[in-house]
Amino acid sequence: MTVGLEGYLAISAILFCLGLFGVITRKNAIMVLMGLELILNSANINFVAFAKFGGMNIDGHIAAIFVIILAAAEAAVALAIVLNIFQNYKHVNIDEVDSLKE
Amino acid sequence: MEILDAVFYLFALMIVGSASVVVFSKNIMYSAFALLFTLFGVAGLYVLLNADFLAVTQIMIYIGGILILIIFGVMMTNKIRGVDIKTGVSGKVQVYSAGAAVLVLGITMISIFNNTEWLIKDAPALDATIKPIGRLLLTDYLIAFEAASVLLLAAIIGAAMIARRKKA
Numbered sequence A: 001m002t003v004g005l006e007g008y009l010a011i012s013a014i015l016f017c018l019g020l021f022g023v024i025t026r027k028n029a030i031m032v033l034m035g036l037e038l039i040l041n042s043a044n045i046n047f048v049a050f051a052k053f054g055g056m057n058i059d060g061h062i063a064a065i066f067v068i069i070l071a072a073a074e075a076a077v078a079l080a081i082v083l084n085i086f087q088n089y090k091h092v093n094i095d096e097v098d099s100l101k102e
Numbered sequence B: 001m002e003i004l005d006a007v008f009y010l011f012a013l014m015i016v017g018s019a020s021v022v023v024f025s026k027n028i029m030y031s032a033f034a035l036l037f038t039l040f041g042v043a044g045l046y047v048l049l050n051a052d053f054l055a056v057t058q059i060m061i062y063i064g065g066i067l068i069l070i071i072f073g074v075m076m077t078n079k080i081r082g083v084d085i086k087t088g089v090s091g092k093v094q095v096y097s098a099g100a101a102v103l104v105l106g107i108t109m110i111s112i113f114n115n116t117e118w119l120i121k122d123a124p125a126l127d128a129t130i131k132p133i134g135r136l137l138l139t140d141y142l143i144a145f146e147a148a149s150v151l152l153l154a155a156i157i158g159a160a161m162i163a164r165r166k167k168a
Helices: A005-025 A027-052 A058-089 B001-025 B028-048 B051-075 B092-115 B130-137 B142-163
Strands: none
Touching: A005 A027, A005 A058, A005 B001, A005 B028, A005 B092, A027 A058, A027 B028, A058 B051, A058 B092, A058 B130, B001 B028, B028 B051, B051 B130, B092 B130
16 A cells, blocks of 8 residues: 555545635634534544554554544533523524623 | 556545635535535545544445434524525625635645655554454543543533523
8 A cells, every 4th residue: 555644644634624724714603613523533544554554553443432532522511511502592602602692 | 556646536536626616606505515525535544544434434324313413403594485595695895805824734734744755654454443443442541532532522411501492
């Protein structure tokens, strides 16, 4: 296989930049969450790529597993907060949300 | 060995294309479904990197859990019947400056990655990674593993408490 470490790092860099762009520019809170998932996935690709090419072996896989665990917990809590915001404001535009109680 | 390269480029194209749809699509439902293909592509890269357990975990947790949760969130916070499913972006100046900044960041990262002398040390080929992963989780990473389980319990309770309707 001729595609080496740089190929995977390039893919993860592109994915990170797309996710960052989504997080910065979108107003909808759920779109921001989706951008966050892209960023976490790009970090995971790096962990696994270094696990194969950098001699980290299984330790890289375990770091990636913990990232997935944290992403699951974060998504659950964040969506609960988004539902609460929607009950209070009838929209989820994060630039107009400026208090947690009415 | 050429076929593995072709598979890599296929998954790379799938990831970049669908991630672009996630970020640039106006319809938030299209974004959520494009995220499905992005996550599948990442799972494919894991398979190419000999991470079989991680690929299955990715499909089960991300696609089976997080993506479903996000789609639920989209459906509960947008009016599907009305016109309000579109997702707004910030003003034009902010979008262009953010795009330029992100583009510069990406080009810098890729050029750094390409110009670094990486110490390549190929991992020994394993039949399956699940056995060493399980052994490491219960020896070297035991405290982190237990902390993660407590974190997940706290996240469940916290999410249920926050999302509960106050006045029934």
